[in-house]
Amino acid sequence: MADITAPPSETQLKSLLRALDDLDLPALTALLRPLSAIQVVDVLERLDVHERAVLYRILPKDRALEVFEILPPSLQGDLVGALQDDAVAALFADMDPDDRVELLDELPATVAGRLMHGLPPDERELTAVVLGYPQRSIGRRMSPEFVSVRPTMTTAEALTRVSAGLDDAETVYMLPVVDDERVLIGVVSLRRLLTAVPGTTIVEVMRPPHWARATEDAETAARRCADLRVLALPIVDNETRLVGILTVDDALQILETAESEDQARIAGTEPLRRPYLTAPVVSLVRSRVVWLLVLAIGATLTVQVLEVFEATLSEVVTLALFVPLLIGTGGNTGNQAATTVTRALALGDVGPRDLGRVLLRELRVGLSLGLLLGGLAFAVTSLVYDRSIGTVIGLTLVSLCTMAATVGGAMPLIARAIRVDPAVFSNPFISTFVDATGLLIYFTIARAVLGI
């Protein structure tokens, strides 16, 4: 049996592209048949919008739905634009409400409106429930289709209700228990129901629930679902009434997107909304140019600092030789601290109230690093140049590392405290700040030691 999860081979890909160019439909159908859904997605991601629509139309109906469901929302949006309305309406009606909302966010308002209108009334209502919550809230990403049970039911009655809900509910493996006011009072796993002695009531087998509020940040709720290692997390409103359910696979997708955004922002780019190879060059430029410009404008601060010390520089040109090395090391130290603390924040290991402890730790770490690097640099530079240059470089590294680690460690916590995304606020800004401050420290120490 062939491995159906490996990416399609180079040969398969080339034959497919050739058949696409020739619009050789029988060949295309034959080439697509042995591919699994995930392999078809892999192929689709390598095509342009037009080719993608052609290839997609060739897929048999059930294959098409399977492929559509695991396609990134941005490519789903492209396809919806390229396909005929009736095909889209059928696809749209078959999707889960939470996936549907994600796709709606990708589409132009008129297309979204037309699609919503074409839904059966009950599906339209469920989608509207999800759309009612603010963007980025877990209410937007939860599924409003769930099976809940009552504490007074017997396990057999609960199993009957599960059977009735099997077709629609997002999951039946974790069942929320609610009282007469729909308030969440417990959870019970399908596994527990199956092992229960006949006649047991739900109240005897349920466990106290974990939950998230529908208005809560989607990433926070998804992280909790992951940390708790549960298959699903009930979502409640402000009165703790059950309104939906977050399944672990949706939690996973949320966390993945959040990681991508964090990583992009740490490097000073806007996150791409689509797979790399399908993003037009102009979107790649757009995702980077603003940050690059902002950072370059920030970096003019270093030009100004250096101008102030231009006289010192022209007197001892040797000082200029170490500028890239020193600011590079300062930047690296700051980035290390910022990344470590940003990650600890994302994992919930530290919070803004730990600012004092983090500052103290990073001060000690930075000082240790500075003493190690500074000592080494003093020894080497004293040998290669002279002792006074060695002293300047050594002392600069000690102060620079201490300053950079402390600032780098504090920044993400300050960002969180003032409710800015720590990833947006951190690494590139820290580099720029550390560059300018570092030069100031360097030339101040140089003037003092060299007596100029």
Next chain:
Amino acid sequence: MADITAPPSETQLKSLLRALDDLDLPALTALLRPLSAIQVVDVLERLDVHERAVLYRILPKDRALEVFEILPPSLQGDLVGALQDDAVAALFADMDPDDRVELLDELPATVAGRLMHGLPPDERELTAVVLGYPQRSIGRRMSPEFVSVRPTMTTAEALTRVSAGLDDAETVYMLPVVDDERVLIGVVSLRRLLTAVPGTTIVEVMRPPHWARATEDAETAARRCADLRVLALPIVDNETRLVGILTVDDALQILETAESEDQARIAGTEPLRRPYLTAPVVSLVRSRVVWLLVLAIGATLTVQVLEVFEATLSEVVTLALFVPLLIGTGGNTGNQAATTVTRALALGDVGPRDLGRVLLRELRVGLSLGLLLGGLAFAVTSLVYDRSIGTVIGLTLVSLCTMAATVGGAMPLIARAIRVDPAVFSNPFISTFVDATGLLIYFTIARAVLGI
């Protein structure tokens, strides 16, 4: 009902710490009672090793197991060291084989051996199966406890087998279907079993399986489980025989650890093996100093490049003013490209064979960014300084951005092709490389334009 998932309040934390200092056990018990397991973990992460053992011993037995299971493996290791042997043996026997293996990796060999020896024979065998696979392989992280069904069984027979396996199996919600040679031939969900018409056989309701090989990289397999949005992925040996199962919650944990490692390496630090606040300062220093030193040594390249151009520098000191700005912008451009491509690699959107397409895209992106920034810099610098300096800065930015984006985009793919972790190989190295090359470009252009 109080929110049991929010972190404990500052007041609760302070009272707990005070009671711990006073060793006031009744007060501690009372303070711990209202906390959920996840809140207790939150408290434990803020304590030192000794306090942690004291607090843990106070927990009632079932609470203790619940807390232990969601504790990070490094802290589990600490606790095992601090608790008495019989308490540890009981805990250890209650864990799942895959979690047990993770804990064993954390412990000194003698302690690990003693614990393995204390296990009941069947549990010991299961753990040994998992331990037989190479480190970082999915075989190490899979669960060897699963329920499988045969294609010839009726759905009712399969359900009976599920009921029998309910207590031990890691999951019963996704069932692998195997033939007489234990070869994986399909999967069927519990949900599908429950909806089947009586008398249906498994072969009629099973779907073709996705799977991972036990020797495959754990992160690759976990990513596949996440991408496919399945609750569990069957794990097979080289003959496609079923040997275990990867559940989505374990996949999630693997991906989370991998993300942490990638983010750490992108910033040039070694990943921390424990939560930030519990890591001793000396481990923080150790996780950063090697990289910092390697990068600083790499950066001496910039000192050497500048030495070559020292005469040019002392003739036109103004050139020194722009060094931090230029290398900063080059580094940012390179990092943006490297991070975008590293992420695309991690998500499977590109592979080493896409090198040509990525190079071409990054060349175009870099050139566009260079023309935008260079044009702007030319205009501003010509006004503030003079047209010849403006020309130097403008031309440098165009070449620098093009070079940096192309190198930055190619690096992660080259790293993957030569089987090095792209995250280890990328951002800080790119910065160092771009710094040195950028200075070379800058001074070459300056000499040509200024005629010196």
